Amino acid sequence: MTESTVAKRERLKPPITNVGVIGWLKTNLFSSWYNSLLTVLMLGMLALFLPPLVQWAFIDSLWNSSAEACRNIDGACWSVIPHNFRFIILGFFPEGQGWRPVLAMALLLGLVVYSKDRSRWKKSLAWLWMINLIVMGTLMYGGVFGMPVVETSQWSGLPLTLVLSFFGMVAAYPLGIFLALGRRSKMPAIKTLCVVYIEMIRGVPLISLLFMSSIMFPLFLPEGVTIDKVLRALIAIILFTAAYIAEVVRGGLQAMPRGQYEAADSLGLTYGHAMRLVILPQALKIVIPPSVGILLSVFKDTSLVVIIALYDVLKTTMVTLSNPEWAGYSKESYIFLALLYFAFCYAMSSYSRRLEKELHTGH
């Protein structure tokens, strides 16, 4: 039992091919003949495609030259971006007033980053969002504090994309909750109305709703009443998104244990109180990760307003390309735009994944 009777085990080192860099290579890239072949194949393909790509994108390219200089090179003409940057990002927003949309976007992104921290999720945050959105709208539209009015027809570029996504999402959420509650209702008329709405909207592409809103809405209104194009598109996006939110929220409501509904009922709470105080706070928390996914989809889908001739950031890029001076550099422009979208969307999707993991283990 004493240490002397227990022979000390010789501490052997593992064979050199199992540790360190060589070990890593062996397990991850060359663990079997099959894997080794695959690795060689992939390295081969990378060697085939990467150098010409790098050549085109970085070596032969021009980054901030004139359009003429670009015509004489084989590489990428990235200059199309800096030269048209203001138009791509801000579109038709009047000169000199550009600080307003920039400030609005900065406030929005600042709030998004602020909201990521879960410890800040309180009622005050909801109010902050309300105020922020109102400030954004005011900055964009103007008319107060000496800011000249900028009609929505001139809202374009990245601010338009953000306005459509965020205002759309925020307005669609209450409607989605209402539809989800309605779908779970035991009253047949309410349930049928909600089911029909949800299934119809989810069955058609967003573009048909955008067509409907831009072509048909003017017909729905009495003579003389017009609603502006941005609002029409926003309504289509809200109606569309609400159906998807409804399904997600319904999942959350179904996941709630029946005991919670019963405990709330047995205390004597009315339907409204039970929903507001007990059920929805818990259900909505469960569905935050898929809701971020929906926001991500809405953000990507705003690019569709190109088709109804609204000038979001994709359309402003296309307009730039229709300028004969810069025509033909679509690849560079689209790659830049893709990077922009990717940055934002990747941030949102990885946040959503992280959140899901946290909430899962947090319970």
Place this chain on the structure above:
Amino acid sequence: MKPKDNSTPIKPAEAAVPFWRDAGKRAIFIQIIALFMVGGVSYYLFSNTQANLARQSIATGFGFFGKEASFEIGESLIRYSASDSYARALLVGVLNTLQVAFIGIILTTILGSIVGVARLSTNWLLSKVAGAFIEVMQNIPVLLQLFFWYAIFYESFPPPRQALTPVNGIVLCNRGFIFAIPEAHSAYPAMGLMFLAVLIGGWFMNRWGHRRQELTGQAFPAGRITIAMIIILPLLIWALYGAPTAMNMPELRGFNFQGGLTLSPEFMALLLGLVLYTSAFVAEIVRAGIQSINRGQIEAAKAIGLRSGQVLQLVIFPQALRVIIPPLTSQMLNLTKNSSLAVAIGYADFVAVANTTINQTGQAIEGVAMIMVVYLVFSLSTSLFMNWYNKHMALVER
């Protein structure tokens, strides 16, 4: 003996309860109000619309179906010219949509499965590359991807006169990719029939083989035999018909190529963009499906002595499919819905044709309604299939 005393039923008090407090009646009251409101708003919109349509002298109804369309359609599976009716034009649109959707779904399933499995590979390089593909494709809007690919096909390939011909019979230019196809010959339908016959025969052979295995324990390599037959038998037919080798070659005539099979840049951009975008989502679904299988199952299967291939076929596949198929069908539906973006790059799908129809006839309501109905038919049939599949495959639980 448990006599039940039902002789003196006492009903709940008949005292008059105001209907807004009676649980049952309140529900009816709320529903009546809801229906009233929905009906009222609908009526308001409807009457406005009628007034506006009358004012702008826009026709209503589907009478325009018989009128002459007077617009060309870039590509079509059936014969079509500008003098055909709107109805025929719309049919062309539907067929184009189905064509893209059908091919797109097949390609997406294949590519998505490959990438999904690759993502789980033990090969670090493969896994990372697959992961990068998934992240990049998912996070860029599909419309942007469509524009990008269209720009590639349109800008980066030379005009027909300087077209690339890597292989004799394949032409690559900015008017599309043109492939030489076999010249029409009676051998080919016969080969097609033989192909179908082998498939059907193979299915029956498979069933017979399973029954034989149940009785005698000997496995029958029905799969391998079918594959061999699919290759050999049609070739035999081809030989029997005199081994025709005449090809319908693309030839440059004037400004464009004639002959062969043309894949337009619009079609290719749409297909490529949709397939790449959707396969990223399918890859995640496949990955999640495979990962959902408890590792213990695989270990138990191996412990019994099953080989890797058998483990895959008998344990992993059936279970993973159950998890994969429902979200997979909704991605297939998404691809079909996203094909409506064809209107933005000039491919004549149903939305594009309907859009032109709306512009020419001014009948926006009928046009938009048609679009929605067509897509609703797609989604409802997909939902029905999914419900049937779920019921069919539901795990029997205690």
Place this chain on the structure above:
Amino acid sequence: MSTTSEIVMNDSPKNISPEAAVKPIIEINGMHKWYGDFHVLSDINLHVQPQERIVICGPSGSGKSTLIRCINRLEEHQRGQIIVNGTELSNDIKNIEKVRAEVGMVFQHFNLFPHLSIIDNLTLGPIWVRKTPKKEAEETAMMYLEKVQIAEQAKKFPGQLSGGQQQRVAIARSLCMNPEVMLFDEPTSALDPEMIKEVLDVMIELAEEGMTMLVVTHEMGFAKSVADRVMFMDDGEIVEQNSPDVFFDNPQHERTKLFLSQIL
């Protein structure tokens, strides 16, 4: 003894004043309930006197939980009368809410609200149903938390408490509504054995203070020491009810004897 279900009172309830024995606090007359075609409760007749403690036992599926859930309208009965503290349960929403405010329920799985702190769990009902000002509600809540000996956990969340602690909080939550009657639906069945005692102690103290209680449970020790009546239910009927002495020592029916032999 007749085989139809009749009220058999062989002992007057403990701690009861003669005047109060007149009007029952819960009256169930000829009550039937069906789930679709399944006759889950048949011809239930039960009168509960104020301050009476009744333990209901029986095999699973006998309808005992369904019975008490009918008393606070978590389930609806199709035939018969249920009158709680003078209010009859019917489709009238006002009556339902009135009854629920006067009847407290403790569930097998506690059903605390996980997103609210303990003290918020307790004050939710008083604030929103009885319109009590927050400060007053919190004082009452702290008093009941001390009563169930869990006052130090007031600011914590249900997920941080053990099962026994959660159930005690659940009892305190019901008490904050000042109920006339407390219903217990297998309150200790979901607890680990070492935590059962702490919850039963709270229930015993409640009983000794004169609370009217209907308890569905398998804890026969509790029944013997505290109950005024023990009721055996099987197959949707009340088979037998008696004072604990008679019930346990001299069961009258075969089914009762069979059940007792299985659990004791």
